[in-house]
Amino acid sequence: MAKISRKAEQMPASAIRKLVPLADAAKEKGVKVYHLNVGAPDIASPENALRAVRENTLDHVSYSNSAGLIELRKGLVEKYYHKIGIDISVPELMVTVAGTEGVDMAIQICCDEGDEILVMEPFYTNYNTFAFMNGVTMKAVPTDIREGFRVPPMEEFEKRITPRTRAILISNPGNPTGTLYSKENMLALGRLAVEHDLFLISDEVYREFCYTEAPHFSAMNIPGAEDHVILIDSVSKRYNLCGCRIGCIVSHNPDVMRAALKYAQARLCPPIFGQMAALAALDTPDSYFAAVRTEYIRRRDCAVQALNAMEGVFSPLPMGAFYTMAEIPVDNAESFARWMLEEWRIDGETTMVTPAASFYKTPGKGINHIRVAYVLEVPRLVKAMHILAEGLKAYPGRTL
């Protein structure tokens, strides 16, 4: 039997998706599963985006330009980024196969094998997967759930910088924390990047999901950091078009964009129908976002209040995205999540959450944390939280 590579053997499996077989097994037995485990909202995509796909008149589905349809690139620049105050031109934006490809490309553009990236912990687990695939080490800068995962002092970053450090990777608002960074945070990170000649890779796919009055401050608007910032974006969350697999990579740094195009050319082009939907989605009225935001604030408040009402549970109030982290009174959150799927039912229903240890790099950290994606409408969320609360009380590995 031919042996697969060490890399493929050792590559971590997605923590977010690895319990999926257990959920499938439960469903096959007729159990209803409330999915709080994945950021897949139930909110309708904008009608104009759906209509663009349904009314397409293609008679053959050919490649687009590797950088994406020029109409989409122009549309994103003029109808979206300029409107939200990000001043870029078309050559500074390239369409990617969703945010995931953007992250993979950005890591490869910044890092050679053996290089290092700084990331605040907990972080989106696939960052680590893409780093691993590219032989790059993620170095974690710890943040604290009890302090709402706020950005630590810059010294905490500085003391982890080595000659192999090439970039700082952030997600703002954050997945899995829901933390929203202030303008001051961003300026400090920008200064740090410039001083140490690092890239600042800023994943802003949750930009439209901010729950404070202060506007989102994009890394693209850090003065003086123009050559250092790489923006990762996506239509997946913004327009509830996750399955379209369309995003973009943006940078003022021409070397970055030139390299991005080389990567893009190797995979030929982003999916056409998704590009069509993304193009039409640019005409989505502001009222769509306002309604979505109101809905998510309702869901967030429901989820976080329910969590904090559970004995021994702590969850900070997130100001962005649609996730919250929670510390729960169990020995091991992964065992608990498995037990929920395999054993725990109320009226034939159960709740699926994501164990959060894999969002941490430091061994042992987050072992009793879960990530909750509040992506269900409130009545269903109430049921899901109730099942979770009762499950926590009944769980044999409970530590209280």
Next chain:
Amino acid sequence: MAKISRKAEQMPASAIRKLVPLADAAKEKGVKVYHLNVGAPDIASPENALRAVRENTLDHVSYSNSAGLIELRKGLVEKYYHKIGIDISVPELMVTVAGTEGVDMAIQICCDEGDEILVMEPFYTNYNTFAFMNGVTMKAVPTDIREGFRVPPMEEFEKRITPRTRAILISNPGNPTGTLYSKENMLALGRLAVEHDLFLISDEVYREFCYTEAPHFSAMNIPGAEDHVILIDSVSKRYNLCGCRIGCIVSHNPDVMRAALKYAQARLCPPIFGQMAALAALDTPDSYFAAVRTEYIRRRDCAVQALNAMEGVFSPLPMGAFYTMAEIPVDNAESFARWMLEEWRIDGETTMVTPAASFYKTPGKGINHIRVAYVLEVPRLVKAMHILAEGLKAYPGRTL
């Protein structure tokens, strides 16, 4: 200015796509360009595939399973592979973001950084790009245009095997050569893989484009090589659905499929609308393929006869895919291709071909070769070949 990685800096640009800006510039000046440079056929996609997308009733476009929609996986296994005599089960197939992702995954699954892959030269240039991205070296086994690029004796492979060799990568029918491998070729390659414990990665995306009476012999059907073969496939060419970005990776080796799923989970899922089209395309009647095949034979004969009628040009008759290679009487085929786009017009029209040096790994080889994709209908192909013929006569770097 933050510096991009050495890898990103040194990564080769796509030879197939790097002349695109010149073509765009010509078009902006009103020049009509006949594209013989890229395998993007003008043939209509199956109506049922297009209809499935137009008639979709999604109200939000969510993720699919990372391995692809289960209906599509089952459909591919039962309606396609079983029908063509490839005996696989659903867990042995995973949906990929077209063949390109499949190739990238297969390379990563077989190879660690520093490992080697054997490939017959000339090869599809993006193989080298994906190898480069993964720190893997492609070692070329030469074939000869004058011998129709036939598979060389196995000793030619064996003498290039080192302790770092992990796989043999083939495309059958071949891009860029159009060469179709016989059952005997495949059995020999399979034996070689098994003997030396190598993977045999078989890119068969042009399987439906074979122009002999002998049936295509898939690497999946090499007896005894079950654990060694990784099949790469795609709906792009088969159904003229290039822009859907849907393909699959297939293997009897469970370690390979387990690793493939880990890669798949990191990028979340393949595009949904493309999966819908691919699913519906499975009901495409045989008459569609028969008509397409007849059409391509007509185009092939037109292109190859026209090429060989040009003084100093030699092109073997390809038995598969929709490409042919040609040796042309010029100093440098890339300079010639540029000159065609920048200078040469007949009645305001020009022809774009792909210079073939980058399909070779051996320095200097293929410098006077071009790849011609015969993807236009015959009347347009005739015009395109006429422009090429006249261009060759007028080209200042002509060597005759």
